Amino acid sequence: MTDKMDVSFTVNGEERTVCVEPRRTLADALREDCGLTGTHLGCEHGVCGACTVLVDDTPVRSCLMFAVQAEGARVRTVEGLADGDKLHPLQQAFWDHHGLQCGFCTPGFLMLAVGILERDPDIGEAELREALSSNLCRCTGYQNILKSVLAAAAAMRK
């Protein structure tokens, strides 16, 4: 279990090679080996979705994926969303519509929503609710998260 392996992938467009045990989760590799602590761990058993990142454009639970499985993949995390000082439309919408309180689940919701809207920019509210039910938030009651994602979707279609 303790033999380490080299794994290479891109994170937010940057080539990374990390040397990890096969049992190391992608979440831990991102947080501890790449220093990207924006990806949060809320349950480590694949329910809460706080650790959601995009792997080859698909939202995945990075706590349920081993880092070695990301070999050659294109990983995107919350740190890659903004363009310098300019927030991504989803980040801006969460800010404008009070879509976060403690902010712990927020990176997971943002990455989930990016994945959803990139795949289906015209997604309807019912389907969006269904898709957003993948992740847990304990502060907001979700109403403002939904409002934020709908507002971002509208902004991104312009």
Next chain:
Amino acid sequence: MSLIGKSVRRLEDRPLLTGAGRFAADVKFPDMLCMRVVRSPVAFGRLTGFDLGEALAHPGTVAIWTAADVADIPPIGFRLTPVPGLEPYRQPVLASEHVRYVGEPIALVFAGDPYIAEDIADLVVPLIEPLTPCLDPAEPPSEFAPDLDTEAAIVTKGYGDLEAAFAAAHMVVELELVVGRHSGVPLETRGAIAVPDAATGILRMYGAAKVPHFNRQAIETMLGLPPGGIHLHEGHVGGGFGIRGELYPEDVLACAAALRLGRPVKWIEDRYEHLVAANQSRGQVHRVRAAVDERGFILGLDDEFWFDQGAYIRTHGVTVTDLTAAMLPGAYVVPAYRSVGHVRLTNKTPCGTYRAPGRFEGSFVRERLVDAIADRLGLDPLAVRQVNFIPKARLPFRRELNTLGTDIVYDTGDYAGMLDKFLDRVKWQALRADAARRRQEGELIGLGLGFFVEKSGLGPFDDVRITLDRHGTIEVVTGAASLGQGVETVMAQICADGLGTGLDRIRVIHGQTDRIARGVGAFASRVTVMTGAAVMMAAEKLRREMLAVAGRLLQSAPERLSIVGDRVVVGDTPDGPSLDLAAIAQGAGGEIAAEATFTTQHMTYPYGVHLAQVRIERDSCAIVVERFFVGYDIGRSINPMLVEGQILGGAVQGIGAALMEEFVYDASGQPLSVTFADYLMPTIAEVPPIEVALFEDAPTPLNPLGVKGAGEAGINAVGAAIAAAVDDALGMPGAVRQLPITPNRLHTLLRQQD
């Protein structure tokens, strides 16, 4: 233009949106050790020793501690509501002779890597002789220790002539009601990172929350450190809800380990640990009876209840029991009242407070009772509430009870008026007509309502220091804490309002014990009321001093000056002579500071109403909350968007508590709710549109802002409202006697209906 009452966007959001937040797990130091807690696998037993052979032989082991290694550290004490006789029930930092719940810390493993530490912890073998656990809080007390039983305390409160009330009763209504064990379950688990600094001799702990100043002093005392020997630092905190930030064994152990091993020590709780080790709450059984007259007016209320405290009395002492008893009468006159609350130890995870402690439970009991009275007398439940409301003319209303060291005096309010306004706002008649029509068509639709009085703004004091520095930055140093509720924005709004400046130059500090000598923290919906009032006072003081300095510099009388944005101007014309804020601080020698302390003896009492519309799906035993309404009088709102956010979040937690969330234990005391697949919390799919009607009709005279708290408004009567709605949908008044109304429990009710 005043910033109070404006829904401004939050100042704290940018780092949280960009992944730059600094939560406990993000804190890292060179040469850091990881601490892994070995926990009892048995609910109750005699701990006779350990087999540590394999664990000690592991090459990654730096140290392994058991109770013998920390024998000099006393058990965790009480922060709130201690009563005589509780000391023997305090939790030791590591179990020594007995284990009393599954999840109790029994040993510690230290290693350089969290994966390795977990490997080693798996090799630690505790030797435990199992004993028969006590799991039912309402069964007769059993032995806790020699000459000590499992009834840790009885909290008795009351007033008036109860006997006469029952003697005069037209009717007596009795109920037995059960509230399930559930808790706050924030999305971030707990964490503690303790760092010894050889250069200063000061130990620093990161991962603090809620009450850093209290915990600093407690850890100092427990570890025998000199005053100032430790400082606590709050980073971003991923939700609190009452349970996060209390002093737990792990916090003290991480600090002790850092001191004794001479290295930074990091402990991050995993979710399984959280669900067996962090405070749980709520579990209560009530036997309540009311003496009523023909109109349904409650002449006397007599409640006896049993609180399932779990294995130890933690920092909250008997707070939950005390608040349950003190707040149960709610908005009703209730001329005679008695409450007997039994604090019972069981072999389950210990309990503390969870958002609206005692009120979620008490509102469920009281509002169920009022609905039962209406049903028994054939009256409209709303009419029975109107008959019982404390009339507006009787406020301030002294309830002959006390709680948390304060006398209960409802400060301001108009309960009957507010209910009318609310029903108007939600178009109550149309809702009823629509429900009746759908019932005719065969659907199981119900409406239910709960009315409540909240409490907020617990004292006794809050200190604030505001400094204008030579860069023109305004720093507000508070003793408050932030669990994600928007403290920085709200304090900045109040400060900006008091000074007349904008928000962008204001920096708000909270949760740092090395920045301010005293602090009370964030609980009991107190920050906006208490810290906010102190910020207002300090800002007004600072404004006067800034204008005095500016007057000298501009050779103008201070009365002729005003602050506009980041400049002081003569008159109110921006074209004339003016100074920017930095120049004023420089003119005063580099900075200007003002301090203020706000003190109070009394809490403020906001109030509100919850209304649920539910649909029951007979085939799947699902309860769908279709719509949810909250009416709430907050007195005065600083930032309505954030108030509404608090209410929405609380309401959804309440829906979880009413329908899904429950810590279940099997007959041997094994916890069955140890993952998010077992402990179910609402997702967006279970959440209806929630409509909030915020009223500001009853500001309080008890603080200079007139504000009351918002934190617990959303959850208070959700259980009561949903229970009533489910009754209504079933057409079975009084059917719901237990929360949560799980599919199994609903199935039982549906079978009774057939």
